[in-house]
Amino acid sequence: MVVTYTIASGKGGTGKTTLSVNLGTMLAHYGKETYIMDTDMGMANIGIVLGLENVPVTLHEVLAGKASISEAIYEGPFGVKVIPSGISLQGFQNADPEHLHDVMKEIIQQCDILILDAPAGISRDGVIPLAIADEVILVVNPEISSMVDALKTKILTELVGGKIKGAILNRATLEKTDISIHKIEEVLGVKVIGIIPDDPNVRRASAYKTPVVVKYPNSPAAVEIKKIAAEIAGVDVKEKELNKDSNEKFLDRLTSSIIKRRK
Template identity: 80%
Template sequence: MVTTYTIASGKGGTGKTTLSVNLGTILASYGRETYIMDADMGMANLGILLGLENVPVTLHEVLAGKAPVSEAIYEGPSGVKVVPSGISLQGFQNADPELLRDVMKEIVNQCDFLIIDAPAGISRDGVIPLAIADEVILVVNPELSSMVDALKTKILTELIGGHVMGAILNRATLENTEVSVHKIEEVLGVKVIGLVPEDPNVRRSAAYKTPIVVKYPSSPASIEIKKIAAKIAGVEYKASEVSEKSGEKFLDRLARSIFRSDK
């Protein structure tokens, strides 16, 4: 039975698309048929991260009625299937987001997991991915403005009948942050299901157009993303390399720093 997750954030620049790509890649590596769909049709970046920015058919063409969804599915790392949106504004203008439900009906019969990269913020195009997912996961950065914007997205999700599974705190550091995990859970009313640290290898892997979990599998960010994917897939996470153990120590220090109680 397929489970659909929409990865959402209240503002741009939180790392939402990067998390969507990497979570989907790890889920596929577990042998689960996994699709990633770029529903951020106006500011599409998912295809760029995977080197699919120049493919002939994208979700834009599908939602414009010019091609079937089968022609817009491409294979990515670990066998993950990718449905990218185009990068042209004209393609965006011709796309009808209302047809997204029909596209999903075709895809869900083919996969175990569907990861939807939603548009940031609150917009008409962003409502559908929030409403049609089984679970919505909010991506939050360690700053007050990000938490406030995420709360707006959560409220909107619940108003339209969606459900927020939890939040991922992304780009966390050992330095003092404006908000703690405890505060995020208190304000959003959901659990923080993962804490992904700031990691320079995220940028490096993006330059190679390769997910960090593939290019730098032992990096601290990769380790935490693997843990989150394991929770989603219902499997036990196991550190498979000696180098990952040092990464675990870093994450322990990070957790102590950010899971502190507010004074």
């Protein structure tokens, strides 16, 4: 059975695209035929993140009726399939997001998991990925403003008939923040399914246009992303397979710090 997940956030800059790419990469690594589609057609970033910004055919051309979806599929790390949107404003203007559902019908015949990287905020183009996915995962940063924006996205998702799987707290730090796991679950009314620490290795990997789970697999962020992907994939990944090394103490302190603020 194919499962479609939309990765969404209420505002830009939460790390949504980076998370989409890394989760998709690990799901492919865990044996799932995984596709990542960039539905943020106005501010397309997946192609840039993976070094696919100059490919000849993107989702823009497909939605404009100028190419087939098979022409816009590219292979990424660990065999993950990537469908980028273009960076051309002309291509964006020509693309018709109403055709996205038809494109998905073709894609789901080829994969186990489809990840949609949704546009940030509330817009006409952003509603479609929220409505057509099986489940929506909200990406939240440790700030009140991020949580409020995520709440708006959750409400919109439910209004259009979508379902929220849970929230991921991204860029969590050891310092005192404006937000806690308890606060997220209380305000959003959803479970926090993962905590990813603020990790400079994510930015370092981005400079190489490579997912952090590939470039720095032992880093704190990579280890936590692997855990989330394993949970989604339904695979039993032993601690030693997560390459959990000296970062373990940092992660334990981070988790302990966040849990304490729940009480």
